[in-house]
Amino acid sequence: MIVIIDDDPVFGEILKRKLHEYFKDKNVEINVLRYFDEDFLNKNYGDIEMLFLDIELEKENGIDLASKYREKGHNKMEIIFISLHDNFVHDVWAAYPLTFVRKSRLDYDLERCINLIRRRTRRKNAKILVKNEMIKITDILYIKSQSNYVYYVLINGEKIRDRAKISTLEAALEEYNFMRCHLKYLINVAHIKDLKNDYVLLETERVSVSPSKYEAVMQAFAEYRFRRD
Incomplete structure (x- = not known):
C-alpha cells in the first residue's frame, strides 16, 4: 500500500495517477488523505510500504509529525516528503525519510525516488x-x-x-x-x-x-x- 498525505486534493490525485503508472503491473493500492490520520496509519501499518507526506499541511508540519511517528518505533515504511519549496530539503533528514520530492520538479524527483525504491527492494529481497x-x-x-x-x-x-x-x-x-x-x-x-x-x-x-x-x-x-x- 502507498499513502499520500496532502491537503491539496488536486495534487494528491495527480501524484496518485503518476504512481499508478509506475506500479501498474503490481496493482498497488494507493490512498490519498487530507491530514495526518495516525489511526489509519496505525491500523494499516504492516501494509504501508511508502508514505508521501506534504511538509506544509494546513495546520501541521509534516517534518514534526514524521519525526514523532518515527520516535514511536514506526520505522518500516519509507517516508518521502513532498513540498512546493526547495528550501525545506535540508530540514527533513531528522525524520529519516527516503528522499524529498519537489512539486515544482515532480516528474524528475519522482523518477529518482522510484529508482531508489527499486534498488532498495532488490537489496531487501536478495x-x-x-x-x-x-x-x-x-x-x-x-x-x-x-x-x-x-x-x-x-x-x-x-x-x-x-x-x-x-x-x-x-x-x-x-x-x-x-x-x-x-x-x-x-x-x-x-x-x-x-x-x-x-x-x-x-x-x-x-x-x-x-x-x-x-x-x-x-x-x-x-x-x-x-x-x-
Whole structure:
C-alpha cells in the first residue's frame, strides 16, 4: 500500500495517477488523505510500504509529525516528503525519510525516488545459497569464520555451517551492508544496535571488533543510517 498525505486534493490525485503508472503491473493500492490520520496509519501499518507526506499541511508540519511517528518505533515504511519549496530539503533528514520530492520538479524527483525504491527492494529481497538453501541476505546477522568453514547466524537464532572462505563472502556481500569487523567476523551493518570499543551489538548478539577496525565500523554504521540509496 502507498499513502499520500496532502491537503491539496488536486495534487494528491495527480501524484496518485503518476504512481499508478509506475506500479501498474503490481496493482498497488494507493490512498490519498487530507491530514495526518495516525489511526489509519496505525491500523494499516504492516501494509504501508511508502508514505508521501506534504511538509506544509494546513495546520501541521509534516517534518514534526514524521519525526514523532518515527520516535514511536514506526520505522518500516519509507517516508518521502513532498513540498512546493526547495528550501525545506535540508530540514527533513531528522525524520529519516527516503528522499524529498519537489512539486515544482515532480516528474524528475519522482523518477529518482522510484529508482531508489527499486534498488532498495532488490537489496531487501536478495538471497544467497547456503548448503543448497536460499537464505535472505537481510536475515543474516553475521558470519563467523572457523577453520575451513563459516557459520551464518540468522535473526531467528539459527546457525548454519557451510564450507566457504570469509574473504570471498566479504567481497560478495559488500553491496548488502556487510563489512569485516574482525579477522573472524563479517557483520550486517543494518542490524547494529550499539557499538562499543571492543564489540558491536547486533540485535541481541555481541560480536568482537578489532581495535584496527573500530573506526571503519563506526563510519560504516553512520553512512548506513544516513545513506539514501
